[in-house]
Amino acid sequence: MSLGPSSSAIHVQGTSTTDTAHNLPRTPTNITIHPVALFSILDHYLRRGESQDRVIGTLLGTRFENEVEVRSSFAVLHSETTEQVAVDMDYHRTMYELHHKVNPKEVIVGWYSTGSNLNTYSALIQNFYSQETAPNQAIHVAVNTGVEEGQEPGVKAFISSPVGVFPKPENCVFVPVPVELRFHDGERSGLDLLTSAANASTSTASQPIADVEILERSILTVSEMLDRVLSYVRDVLAGKQKGDPAIGRYLMDTLGASTDDLEKGGFNASLQDTLMISYLANLVRSQAEVSSRLALTTSS
Amino acid sequence: MAATSMAAALAASLPAPSAAPAAPTPTYEAIPASMSKVIDIEADIPLTCVQLDGMVVTKIIKHAREAPSTTAHGLLLGLDLDGTLEISNSFPLPHHGGDEADKNTKSIARHQASMLRSLKEVQADDSVVGFYQATTLGAFFNQSLVDTQAIHQEKLRHGGIVIVHDLSQTARGNASFRAYRLTAAFLDAYKKSNFSTTSLISHRLTFSSILEEVPLKIRTNPLLSSFLGTLTESRRPTLSPDSTATTATVSALGASFSVLDLGIAGVTRNLEQIVEAVDSYRTEEGNLSYLCRQIARERGKAENYIAKRKEENQGRVAQGLAPLPEEDVTRLFKIPPEPSRLESLLLLGQIDAYGKSLARTASTGLVKMYATKASSAV
Numbered sequence: 073m074s075l076g077p078s079s080s081a082i083h084v085q086g087t088s089t090t091d092t093a094h095n096l097p098r099t100p101t102n103i104t105i106h107p108v109a110l111f112s113i114l115d116h117y118l119r120r121g122e123s124q125d126r127v128i129g130t131l132l133g134t135r136f137e138n139e140v141e142v143r144s145s146f147a148v149l150h151s152e153t154t155e156q157v158a159v160d161m162d163y164h165r166t167m168y169e170l171h172h173k174v175n176p177k178e179v180i181v182g183w184y185s186t187g188s189n190l191n192t193y194s195a196l197i198q199n200f201y202s203q204e205t206a207p208n209q210a211i212h213v214a215v216n217t218g219v220e221e222g223q224e225p226g227v228k229a230f231i232s233s234p235v236g237v238f239p240k241p242e243n244c245v246f247v248p249v250p251v252e253l254r255f256h257d258g259e260r261s262g263l264d265l266l267t268s269a270a271n272a273s274t275s276t277a278s279q280p281i282a283d284v285e286i287l288e289r290s291i292l293t294v295s296e297m298l299d300r301v302l303s304y305v306r307d308v309l310a311g312k313q314k315g316d317p318a319i320g321r322y323l324m325d326t327l328g329a330s331t332d333d334l335e336k337g338g339f340n341a342s343l344q345d346t347l348m349i350s351y352l353a354n355l356v357r358s359q360a361e362v363s364s365r366l367a368l369t370t371s372s
Numbered sequence: 373m374a375a376t377s378m379a380a381a382l383a384a385s386l387p388a389p390s391a392a393p394a395a396p397t398p399t400y401e402a403i404p405a406s407m408s409k410v411i412d413i414e415a416d417i418p419l420t421c422v423q424l425d426g427m428v429v430t431k432i433i434k435h436a437r438e439a440p441s442t443t444a445h446g447l448l449l450g451l452d453l454d455g456t457l458e459i460s461n462s463f464p465l466p467h468h469g470g471d472e473a474d475k476n477t478k479s480i481a482r483h484q485a486s487m488l489r490s491l492k493e494v495q496a497d498d499s500v501v502g503f504y505q506a507t508t509l510g511a512f513f514n515q516s517l518v519d520t521q522a523i524h525q526e527k528l529r530h531g532g533i534v535i536v537h538d539l540s541q542t543a544r545g546n547a548s549f550r551a552y553r554l555t556a557a558f559l560d561a562y563k564k565s566n567f568s569t570t571s572l573i574s575h576r577l578t579f580s581s582i583l584e585e586v587p588l589k590i591r592t593n594p595l596l597s598s599f600l601g602t603l604t605e606s607r608r609p610t611l612s613p614d615s616t617a618t619t620a621t622v623s624a625l626g627a628s629f630s631v632l633d634l635g636i637a638g639v640t641r642n643l644e645q646i647v648e649a650v651d652s653y654r655t656e657e658g659n660l661s662y663l664c665r666q667i668a669r670e671r672g673k674a675e676n677y678i679a680k681r682k683e684e685n686q687g688r689v690a691q692g693l694a695p696l697p698e699e700d701v702t703r704l705f706k707i708p709p710e711p712s713r714l715e716s717l718l719l720l721g722q723i724d725a726y727g728k729s730l731a732r733t734a735s736t737g738l739v740k741m742y743a744t745k746a747s748s749a750v
Contacts, residue, residue: 116494291632368577
């Protein structure tokens, strides 16, 4: 899904150039970000020093054809003054080695900074990271945390290309690249947990939550959706609203699912299986309890 | 030479040389009255609650999913305040194969020290407060967890905490995190490394009293909350010709329905694991009873020997001879020490956890089945 406000930038893909030069690494045309990377950036921003305007760090991830997947990130020390910018390269190397040991698949793909202003220093840092990621291009992700007034939080991603007759490190053009949030389906519930925590007034959520509670919430959502669809269909039938054929087709595909299997005794068979499993589980647990108590008796 | 004599002369000329003039005198700030009750330097306030930061939640889930083995583990960093342990960061520890255990522990220790140093430089918390462990189907009882936690409980302030993350439950749509620590009774038995039957009885140990659960809360900091808010708020899909695939998921984070999955693929695996655990429990029990029989046999032999010797001595005394010595019984018969029941205790705990997870799956399965029936009957 998209991150941040939609932009009017046209993402031009230079297909002709990549086709002719197969040996050259391809230009990234799509960037995805894992929540961990994003949340680490936000945390780093919270922990910045008093004098720091923005924080920067390294992005780790994987490359696949034209797509760059940012999987994690770590903070890097840097200082910016009006005259100069300094990035702690030793620190960057050490951290990369530490991360690499744990997760060898992730390599340096680029860097992040908070705030959405690109300046000469951005170009210089970009130049440094390009050397790190060579021969591939380094990407730059700008996270706007939205704490400054009048700025909407969002994430933007860029790649750079040299500009000018004689390319200099401090000159480059940042070309925007579409960016998306991506995570594994299995990680979905973790995000749900966080959103429920974020929506609570104390911004905390207690654990553990019973499975049934979550199930109830899902079923309620489904029944709400059904209600919404029903009212839409009624409106169309009554002629209040013009029907959209596409929606009609989706509805037919979704609701036309066959439930024959369930009706023909499949339900009872399944029910028996589930009940059996439930009995078995309780039996196993009580046996375990009994034998743990028996272990406490002496044979005398 | 001249410099040192100069220094000596200077030192002599000073009226009262301070002990360490180079060291800056530390400035103590008075603890504000509002905080004086909640700050405990000596770790006197017992932990009543563990608070897990949102970033740590995603970090643990990611690491647990990507780790090559099911036992992903890492360290938790944070601080405690007024009985609440706030866990604000974590990092994974490298996974190693079973080769050269000694070298492994050394390299892990080096990794840990280096990581802590690095995190400190960017103002992240750098005090270890415990570790996390991933598990599947709720069975996290094992020797290494107990060992690590026992070490932590001695070394760390407040004894440290272990956070257990259930991978299979998370995949089913209910992200599960639980915080535990060892009970005092278990720790006492562990320190004496005595898990004989008598010790278990005196400590009243069953598998359910090895660990005690600490209440756990998930917290998102305001920045993360607001960012999640913008992520979940509905937004008009961007208009581009080939966005049909994305328009469906653009609004909010998208509803998740993995909980509604009727599939029972996990159940088979769960049943298999119960059978495995029961099997290994049986083997362990077999070993134990074999050892017990052996002990009984050896003891019987020793008693027989003593009885015989006594009889003989009585005979000798009656004949007016000096009695034979009696003290070499322990050397003659090696009575094996009583076997440790820790392993079987842990296995029982595993069986119970598998059973619990199976029961949970079954109960939600029932609800889902009736829900489908209701919807198909319409």
